[in-house]
Each structure stands twice: as structure tokens, then as C-alpha cells.
Amino acid sequence: MKLSGRVLLAVVAGTSLAFAAYAAPQSNYSIPRAHEEVVLKSGATMIYDQNVAVTLRDGHVVYANVFRPKQAGTYPVIMAQGSYGKDATFQEAYASGWTQLLKANPNICAQSSCRFMRWEHTDPERWVGDGYVVIALDVRGAGYSPGYLDLVSAREARDFYDAIEWAAAQPWSNGKVGLLGISYMAINQWQVAALQSPHLAAIIPWEGASDLYREALFHGGIESNVFLQLWFKSQILPNQNGNAATAYKDPGTGRPPTGAALSDDLLKANRRNLIDSAHAHPLLDGYNQEINADLSRIRTPLLSAGNLSAPSLHGRGNYEGFVQASSTEKWLFLHTGTHDDSFYSDEGIALQHKFFDHYLKGIDNKWEKTARVSLVERDPARATWTTRSEEGWPLARTRYVNYHLDAQNRSLGTEVPKGEASVTFNAGKTAATFDMVFDRTMEFTGPLAAHLWVASSTADADLFVTLQLFDEKGREVTFLGASDTASPLAQGWLRASRRKLDVQRSKPYQPWHTHDEVQKLKPDEFYPVDVEIWPTSIVVHPGYKLTLRIEGADFQRPPSNPDGKSIGRRGSGVFLHDDPADRPNPEFSGVTTIASGGARDSFLVLPTIPRGE
Incomplete structure (x- = not known):
């Protein structure tokens, strides 16, 4: 792909105009692509297409990795859109998290090669063999997707909407799209679901803020700066499009999975820093209102998975998303431990499958009889905790x-x-x-x-x-x-x-x-x-x-x-x-x-x- 030098005008509500420039000094650079047949441990064959171009409403192009069954047919789609680089492997980019995950789930690679595991994304090998298409998308300005990196913005949500509609129209799609992912890949589920994409059929936001102002940027009006700084430095900048200095490597090419190299000046100009935005917008003004999802507009069936042991980011959003969404078909699953442990566990994947089988495939698996709320009963006197069923949140008998x-x-x-x-x-x-x-x-x-x-x-x-x-x-x-x-x-x-x-x-x-x-x-x-x-x-x-x-x-x-x-x-x-x-x-x-x-x-x-x- 050849990128021409150009300047985009980004107009952000509540702020002065900001010019975001991007260019490709490496005029001969081309986006790496792969088309590969992968035999899964189940015996099924998966087609892996890397960096499939997705054209958005403004003509901009972002890139997705698509995993689908080899057998001809139409299948439901599971998507995630993230900023952490769809081609930076979990094992390399998040080595300590991978070690923790293996400790909690030592058999995680028993049904998968784990080759396509990515941070906070689902493992496509656990889905494609069961008749699903899995798509991992780099947001605009991250990974191989060029452009201005405007994290958790209203525009990023609109991009996601466009990508969902693109996926629904592909010849291998049955027209039903579900969303699945942790944290960032859950936050933007709340955002895009509020836009009411016609082909969005179900979502599973797993531990992700639904009120960015109160849950991520400002706790009780106090700026949560340390997390924002560390997150931006360690997880966002290494995966920014054009960052040739990243330590991450595309396992297929051995080269940085961040596209054509850009100068430091262009890299800085091509991104919005949430710390700077927090300093400029300490109150819940129009800017912050715009990035907060209007949860009452969500009508999509949802399974909200929150963490009882997350008093600072990964809990409140899932409670509030469940309570405030207008969806008549909604469930709340409250677990404990790290978000990786439960998301990738056999029990977690089985829960995700049952939900999506019902809403994306139309299987009569009695999902609708599932208790609306399930929670781990945290009893320190017990060696093993049990999960119990409830019918609402807060509990009616409180x-x-x-x-x-x-x-x-x-x-x-x-x-x-x-x-x-x-x-x-x-x-x-x-x-x-x-x-x-x-x-x-x-x-x-x-x-x-x-x-x-x-x-x-x-x-x-x-x-x-x-x-x-x-x-x-x-x-x-x-x-x-x-x-x-x-x-x-x-x-x-x-x-x-x-x-x-x-x-x-x-x-x-x-x-x-x-x-x-x-x-x-x-x-x-x-x-x-x-x-x-x-x-x-x-x-x-x-x-x-x-x-x-x-x-x-x-x-x-x-x-x-x-x-x-x-x-x-x-x-x-x-x-x-x-x-x-x-x-x-x-x-x-x-x-x-x-x-x-x-x-x-x-x-x-x-x-x-x-x-x-």
C-alpha cells in the first residue's frame, strides 16, 4: 500500500481545532498480507487472511485479520476493534500476563495452537471450528491502520459501526455480528452498541468501563493519572501506526506490526494523549459527554461480564451497563480474579459460546432461561467459592x-x-x-x-x-x-x-x-x-x-x-x-x-x- 502525504483536520467537540498529519516516508512500503489454511486441533480447516482492507464512510482504510471456516457457506461474525496491535502476539507483547494466564489456565493451549492469541482478544481457534468468523481490527492510527489515533472517541465508535456493517455484507457472513473482548474491546462495545448498528446482533463486553469519565479518567472527580500515563506509554505508543521503534514483531514477517515508519514529529502529531485531554477537560463537559456511551440507547442483547475484585476500572461499568441499557434481553455475569483468567477459561468460553450460539446462530439452547444475574459468592471461610443465580441488580431483597x-x-x-x-x-x-x-x-x-x-x-x-x-x-x-x-x-x-x-x-x-x-x-x-x-x-x-x-x-x-x-x-x-x-x-x-x-x-x-x- 502506498500512502500519500496529507493533512487531516480533526474537529473535536469542546476543543480547539487540532491538525493531525500523517504521511509515509517509505513510499515503497506495502502492507504485509497473508492467506493461509490452518488445520485446527479439532481437525477443521481455518482460513487466515491478514490485513484485509476495510473502507470506512470517509474513505479511510483500516485493516483487519479475518479467520473463517474453509468450508463454503455463510457464518455469524465475532469482532473486536482494538488499539493494542492485532499482530503483536500475547506471548511476546504481554509476557507477564501470559505467564499469569497459563498459571490460571494451564490447559489453555490444549484445544488451540495459541498462535493467534492476542491481548484481550478472543482466540479464533476456539470459534472457527464451530462455524464462526472471527475478525480482529486495528483502530485508526494503531497497528497497520494509518491515521490519527483518537482513542475511545466518538469517531472511533463510528469507525466500528462501519466495520460491523462491512463485515455483515461479506459473502461469508450470515449478516449477524457479535462483539467480544476485554477492557478496551469492551469499552467500545458500549459505545458502538449505543449507535444501533442494524447488523449488530449481540455483545459480550467483558470488564470494560461504560462511563469513561467516572470509571477511567476521573474517579470521583479526581484525575486517575498514573494508570493513564502507564497505559499510554506501555500499551498504546508501542502499537501506534508508524512506530518503527516498537519492540514488537509481526510473527509472519519479523518486522514491526505498525506499518510504514513515521518521524517522531508525525507520530506525536498523529495522536491524542488522554492525559492532555483530562487536563483540558476536568469537568463532565461536552467533550467528555461525547465519549461516554448513552447506555439507554442500547437495545442489543448483551451479556455483561464484570469483576467483583476490580474496585478501580473493570467493575462499575459492567454493573451500570447492565442496569442502564434498554435491552430487554440482558444478563450480568460477575466473577473474580483477573479478567484474563475467566475470559479464556473453559467455563468462560462455554458461556460465551452458549450466548452467541443463541443470538447469532438461532440455536434453541434454552439460553433465555439463564438467570439474569450470576455471581460468585465470595466467602473467605470457604476453600472453594460457588456461583449462584439472581434475577436482578441490585438484588431485589437488599x-x-x-x-x-x-x-x-x-x-x-x-x-x-x-x-x-x-x-x-x-x-x-x-x-x-x-x-x-x-x-x-x-x-x-x-x-x-x-x-x-x-x-x-x-x-x-x-x-x-x-x-x-x-x-x-x-x-x-x-x-x-x-x-x-x-x-x-x-x-x-x-x-x-x-x-x-x-x-x-x-x-x-x-x-x-x-x-x-x-x-x-x-x-x-x-x-x-x-x-x-x-x-x-x-x-x-x-x-x-x-x-x-x-x-x-x-x-x-x-x-x-x-x-x-x-x-x-x-x-x-x-x-x-x-x-x-x-x-x-x-x-x-x-x-x-x-x-x-x-x-x-x-x-x-x-x-x-x-x-x-
């Missing part, structure tokens, strides 16, 4: 119980303290903690919240709220999750100046903040604030202790290794909030006071599930 803070003795209780008291902490240095010891077995499952009376010595304050659980021997109960190998029970965040609530959408157990204006504090004056704590599920036993921890910086346990750099078991993973541009001193390093009792009753709302019902 009793929301207020546990009141008592600053006098640092406790939580069901009675409002008789006397007023307060406790202070220095932001970034100390924390206020409140404990409750259980005298019976209880379960808490669902969304939760903290209603707090807060004063700050400065004009603003960030609140980082963490729920920790300790067993009867004082050992913290932690969870292997998508964000950290020792995730706490639950987490929530709120910038006090973003405390404004949407009264119509807020519930006692789930405050909904508008994030549309900044309301600064008067120093040392108390204000009521409501902190959304992301959903959790746990069974506790007599002698267990629940600790509510409130502080002015990210929850982080001391490092477990000598160099002090490991973040794997620190508690918040890479989802940290320490950008001085977003949290300048001295405004966010003051003294915060939490009041309790009397007219300033602070309390924690816990979703209590009656036992034996």
Missing part, C-alpha cells in the same frame, strides 16, 4: 442499612451516636479509620456509599475511601483482582468541590455526581458529602472486622519487596491519583475533619442481604 460513624471511639454502629465528635487526618500522611466487629454471619452485596460531614483547612479536599476486611485472627482478607493481586473489599473517591448531586439519579446507596461545576469549600466549615463506593460482594463471619478508612491520598499498603517499588500488592494497583497539576499543593495537602453524631451524622450505607432467603 436491605440498605446505615452504619453510623462514631469519631469518639472510632467505631461503626447501627445507632446514631448520642454525642457529637470529630476526627482529623493530614492529607497524604494519616487516615481516619472506623471499625465494626461482626457477631454473626452476614452478607453484603451491591452498591454502597458513605455520607460524611467534612471540613477542610483549605478550599478543597480529596477523599479516598477504602473498605478493608480482617478475619477473626486479624489477617486482612484480600482478593486477586484485575487491578491488584491484593485488592481490598471496596473503594470510592470524591473531590469535595465536586460534591454536587444529580438529585433525580441519586439513590441513598448510590450517589450520582454531576461533575459539571466546581464548588469550593470555605476553610474549616462543615459540608455534607456523599461518596460513591463501587459495588462489592462478601460474606463475613463472627469475629471478622470491617474497617472504613478515609484519607486524603490513595490507599497503599507498605511495599512488600526491599526496593519499595512493587505495586502489585499495594492495594490500588496502578490506579493512583497524584498529578500535581490536578492536585496542587497546598490546597490538597491540608487537614481534613470528619464529624459524627448529632446534626452531623456521618454513616456508611451497606447493602445487606438477608441470610437464608
Whole structure:
């Protein structure tokens, strides 16, 4: 393929005009293509076509890898559109993740050569032999697809729409398209489903944000900068189209899987950095509204897979997507562990197959009788956890119980303290903690919240709220999750100046903040604030202790290794909030006071599930 030098004008809502240039200095460069017959372990033959051109509505071309049965016929299509390079192998590009995946699923390559495994994409060998076409697409500006890299944008969603319609019209397609993938490949499912593509028949968003502002960019109005920086540097830039310096190699050619080489100046001009966008758009303005999917417009049958052990990215979006989508045929599957473990497990693939067999092939497999919600019952006292069925989310039998803070003795209780008291902490240095010891077995499952009376010595304050659980021997109960190998029970965040609530959408157990204006504090004056704590599920036993921890910086346990750099078991993973541009001193390093009792009753709302019902 020969690319001519040209300049595109990218108009982004809510921003000034930005010019995005791209060109191909290597005028003789051609996109590598492959057409290969692959014999699967099942004995079936798969056709692999690399870099099939997909023309979008504006005439731009992006590239897809297509895997389809050799036998003539028409088949349903499963697609994913991603920014991580469809030709960068899982084993090479994400070696540590591959090691973890093999540990959790040691037989993962028993039914597949694993040759076409890609990060957060499905394995085509597990589908083609069963009569499916699988398509992996490089988004515009990533991998072999040239152009301006505009991540999770409205335009990228429209590109996906066009690709879906392209796939539905191919001679090997039966006209029904399903979407399947993790994280980024789940986020854009919510986005494109809201556009109501005529041939989009079903989606399985597996652990992906459905509200980018609240779940990925700003937690409670606080910029999630560390994750964004690491993600952009380690996962996006290596796969940007034109990055000849990438360490990744196309296994078929041994060359970079990123197309014709571009200069550093053009590479920078050809992308939008989400950190820069976050700095420019700290409120939920028109720009951020545009990238957030309008979930109410989704009518496609969906299976939303969320992680109970992901308090910082891979949970809330799946709950909210399930609740807010207008689809009458929708299911919620709540698991635990890393997102890779469950997605690629035999059980996960069987679940995906049953759903798609029903909606893409029309097989009468009684899928419609599947319980609308299935969740892992996290019981620390059991060696093996079981999955149970429910009929809705939040669970219909939930009793929301207020546990009141008592600053006098640092406790939580069901009675409002008789006397007023307060406790202070220095932001970034100390924390206020409140404990409750259980005298019976209880379960808490669902969304939760903290209603707090807060004063700050400065004009603003960030609140980082963490729920920790300790067993009867004082050992913290932690969870292997998508964000950290020792995730706490639950987490929530709120910038006090973003405390404004949407009264119509807020519930006692789930405050909904508008994030549309900044309301600064008067120093040392108390204000009521409501902190959304992301959903959790746990069974506790007599002698267990629940600790509510409130502080002015990210929850982080001391490092477990000598160099002090490991973040794997620190508690918040890479989802940290320490950008001085977003949290300048001295405004966010003051003294915060939490009041309790009397007219300033602070309390924690816990979703209590009656036992034996």
C-alpha cells in the first residue's frame, strides 16, 4: 500500500481545532498480507487472511485479520476493534500476563495452537471450528491502520459501526455480528452498541468501563493519572501506526506490526494523549459527554461480564451497563480474579459460546432461561467459592442499612451516636479509620456509599475511601483482582468541590455526581458529602472486622519487596491519583475533619442481604 502525504483536520467537540498529519516516508512500503489454511486441533480447516482492507464512510482504510471456516457457506461474525496491535502476539507483547494466564489456565493451549492469541482478544481457534468468523481490527492510527489515533472517541465508535456493517455484507457472513473482548474491546462495545448498528446482533463486553469519565479518567472527580500515563506509554505508543521503534514483531514477517515508519514529529502529531485531554477537560463537559456511551440507547442483547475484585476500572461499568441499557434481553455475569483468567477459561468460553450460539446462530439452547444475574459468592471461610443465580441488580431483597460513624471511639454502629465528635487526618500522611466487629454471619452485596460531614483547612479536599476486611485472627482478607493481586473489599473517591448531586439519579446507596461545576469549600466549615463506593460482594463471619478508612491520598499498603517499588500488592494497583497539576499543593495537602453524631451524622450505607432467603 502506498500512502500519500496529507493533512487531516480533526474537529473535536469542546476543543480547539487540532491538525493531525500523517504521511509515509517509505513510499515503497506495502502492507504485509497473508492467506493461509490452518488445520485446527479439532481437525477443521481455518482460513487466515491478514490485513484485509476495510473502507470506512470517509474513505479511510483500516485493516483487519479475518479467520473463517474453509468450508463454503455463510457464518455469524465475532469482532473486536482494538488499539493494542492485532499482530503483536500475547506471548511476546504481554509476557507477564501470559505467564499469569497459563498459571490460571494451564490447559489453555490444549484445544488451540495459541498462535493467534492476542491481548484481550478472543482466540479464533476456539470459534472457527464451530462455524464462526472471527475478525480482529486495528483502530485508526494503531497497528497497520494509518491515521490519527483518537482513542475511545466518538469517531472511533463510528469507525466500528462501519466495520460491523462491512463485515455483515461479506459473502461469508450470515449478516449477524457479535462483539467480544476485554477492557478496551469492551469499552467500545458500549459505545458502538449505543449507535444501533442494524447488523449488530449481540455483545459480550467483558470488564470494560461504560462511563469513561467516572470509571477511567476521573474517579470521583479526581484525575486517575498514573494508570493513564502507564497505559499510554506501555500499551498504546508501542502499537501506534508508524512506530518503527516498537519492540514488537509481526510473527509472519519479523518486522514491526505498525506499518510504514513515521518521524517522531508525525507520530506525536498523529495522536491524542488522554492525559492532555483530562487536563483540558476536568469537568463532565461536552467533550467528555461525547465519549461516554448513552447506555439507554442500547437495545442489543448483551451479556455483561464484570469483576467483583476490580474496585478501580473493570467493575462499575459492567454493573451500570447492565442496569442502564434498554435491552430487554440482558444478563450480568460477575466473577473474580483477573479478567484474563475467566475470559479464556473453559467455563468462560462455554458461556460465551452458549450466548452467541443463541443470538447469532438461532440455536434453541434454552439460553433465555439463564438467570439474569450470576455471581460468585465470595466467602473467605470457604476453600472453594460457588456461583449462584439472581434475577436482578441490585438484588431485589437488599436491605440498605446505615452504619453510623462514631469519631469518639472510632467505631461503626447501627445507632446514631448520642454525642457529637470529630476526627482529623493530614492529607497524604494519616487516615481516619472506623471499625465494626461482626457477631454473626452476614452478607453484603451491591452498591454502597458513605455520607460524611467534612471540613477542610483549605478550599478543597480529596477523599479516598477504602473498605478493608480482617478475619477473626486479624489477617486482612484480600482478593486477586484485575487491578491488584491484593485488592481490598471496596473503594470510592470524591473531590469535595465536586460534591454536587444529580438529585433525580441519586439513590441513598448510590450517589450520582454531576461533575459539571466546581464548588469550593470555605476553610474549616462543615459540608455534607456523599461518596460513591463501587459495588462489592462478601460474606463475613463472627469475629471478622470491617474497617472504613478515609484519607486524603490513595490507599497503599507498605511495599512488600526491599526496593519499595512493587505495586502489585499495594492495594490500588496502578490506579493512583497524584498529578500535581490536578492536585496542587497546598490546597490538597491540608487537614481534613470528619464529624459524627448529632446534626452531623456521618454513616456508611451497606447493602445487606438477608441470610437464608
